Amino acid sequence: xxxxFWRKMLNRRSALIGFISxxxxxxxxxxxxxxxxxxxxxxxxxxRVVFQTxxxxxxxxxxxxxxPKTVEHIYKLVRxxxxxxxxxxxxxxxxxxxxxDVASGRxxxxxxxxxxxxxxxxxxxxxxxxxxxxILSMGRHEDxxxxxxxxxxxxxxxxxxxxxxxxxxxxxxxxxxxxALEELPTRREGIFVMPTERIxxxxxxxxxxxxxxxxxxxxxxxxxxxxxxxxxxRQRMKCFP
Numbered sequence: 001x002x003x004x005f006w007r008k009m010l011n012r013r014s015a016l017i018g019f020i021s022x023x024x025x026x027x028x029x030x031x032x033x034x035x036x037x038x039x040x041x042x043x044x045x046x047x048r049v050v051f052q053t054x055x056x057x058x059x060x061x062x063x064x065x066x067x068p069k070t071v072e073h074i075y076k077l078v079r080x081x082x083x084x085x086x087x088x089x090x091x092x093x094x095x096x097x098x099x100x101d102v103a104s105g106r107x108x109x110x111x112x113x114x115x116x117x118x119x120x121x122x123x124x125x126x127x128x129x130x131x132x133x134x135i136l137s138m139g140r141h142e143d144x145x146x147x148x149x150x151x152x153x154x155x156x157x158x159x160x161x162x163x164x165x166x167x168x169x170x171x172x173x174x175x176x177x178x179x180a181l182e183e184l185p186t187r188r189e190g191i192f193v194m195p196t197e198r199i200x201x202x203x204x205x206x207x208x209x210x211x212x213x214x215x216x217x218x219x220x221x222x223x224x225x226x227x228x229x230x231x232x233x234r235q236r237m238k239c240f241p
Contacts, residue, residue, distance in 0.1 A: 042066045042129055046210040048172060049078050051201045053088075055184075056177030058153070060136055060169050061209075067125035067168040070138060070147065073117070074168065077102060077149055078204055082114045086201045092193040093182040096152040098139060099201070103149065107200070118149050124166055131161040136169040155182055 044061040051058045062071040077083060083099070085108040090098035099105070102118035110118065124144035131137060131154055139150035153171055155178060171178065185196045 044170070044172070045071070046208050047075060047206060048209055049075070049204060049206045051083065052203045052205075053177065054198075054200050054202060055180045056174060058171060058174035058177050060153075060171045062169040063129070063167065066127050066129055067138075067166050069122050070125050070166050070168040073120060073122050074149070074151070075206070077114075077117050078206055080114050080117060081204070082106075082110070082118055082149065083201050083204050084108065088181065088199040088201075089194060090152075090192050091181050091184060091186060091195045091199070092155070093186075094156040095158060095193075096137075096155055097178060097181050097199075098152040099150055101139075101148055101150045105150075120148065121145060122147050122166075125168070126163050126166055128163070129167040131158040131165070131167065133157060134171040134175070135167055136171070137161060138166040138168060140165065153178060 042063040043065060045064045048059055048061050051060075062075065064071045082102045084106070086102055086105040087100055087107075088097050089100040089105060090096065102110075103115065122138075122145070124140065124147065126144075129135070133154050133156050135154040137152045137154060138147040139152060140147040147166060151168075152165075181195070181199060184199070186193045187196055188194070
C-alpha cells in the first residue's frame with residue numbers, strides 16, 4: 001500500500017518535470033502556428049534589437065519571411081556592434097528617421113570584420129508590405145541592389161515608397177523616442193531634412209523573445225512543482241503519520 005502510493009506520487013512528479021522541459025517548445029510551436037494561420041501581417045521573428053540613443057531607446061524586430069537576406073545582414077551588423085556610435089543623419093517629421101551608413105556614420109573606428117560586413121550590399125527584397133509608421137525600410141541608391149547599412153524608421157504612412165524600398169522589420173517599442181526625435185530642430189540640405197545636433201546610437205543589444213517567454217513559463221512551472229511537492233508531503237504525513 002505504502003509503496004504503491006509513493007510510486008503514484010513520484011510518477012506524477014516525474015511527469016510534471018518532463019512537462020516543464022518540453023512546455024516552452026510546445027507553446028512556441030503552437031503560438032507560431034496560430035499567428036501564421038490567422039494574421040495577414042508579416043510574422044515577426046523572435047529576435048529583438050534595442051538601439052540606446054541619447055534621446056531614449058528604440059526596439060525593433062525583423063520580418064525574416066519578407067526580406068531574409070536583409071534581415072541576416074542587419075542582424076549580423078548589430079551582433080558585431082556595428083551600429084554603436086553611429087547616428088541618425090536624417091529626421092523629417094511625419095516621414096522618416098534615417099540611420100546613417102555604418103561605414104561612414106560611426107564616431108568610433110571599425111575593426112576589419114565590422115567594415116567587411118558594413119560595406120556589403122544586399123539585393124532589393126521588395127515586397128507587398130506597406131510603408132506605415134514604425135516600419136523599417138532600407139536606404140539605397142538608384143541601383144535597386146545597392147542597400148548597405150542605412151535604413152529608415154517610418155514616422156508616418158508613406159505609400160509612395162511601397163515596392164521601391166525593402167521592408168525588413170518594424171519598431172516594437174520606443175514610439176515615444178521617435179516622437180522626441182521628431183520635435184528636434186532641423187535644417188534642410190538638398191532633399192534631406194537633418195537634425196541640427198547629433199542623435200547618437202550610444203550602444204545596442206539584442207535578445208530573443210521566445211527565450212524570455214520560456215524562462216517566464218519555466219518559473220511558473222517550477223513554482224507549481226514546488227507546490228505539488230508540498231502537497232505530496234502533506235498527503236504522506238496525513239496517510240502515514
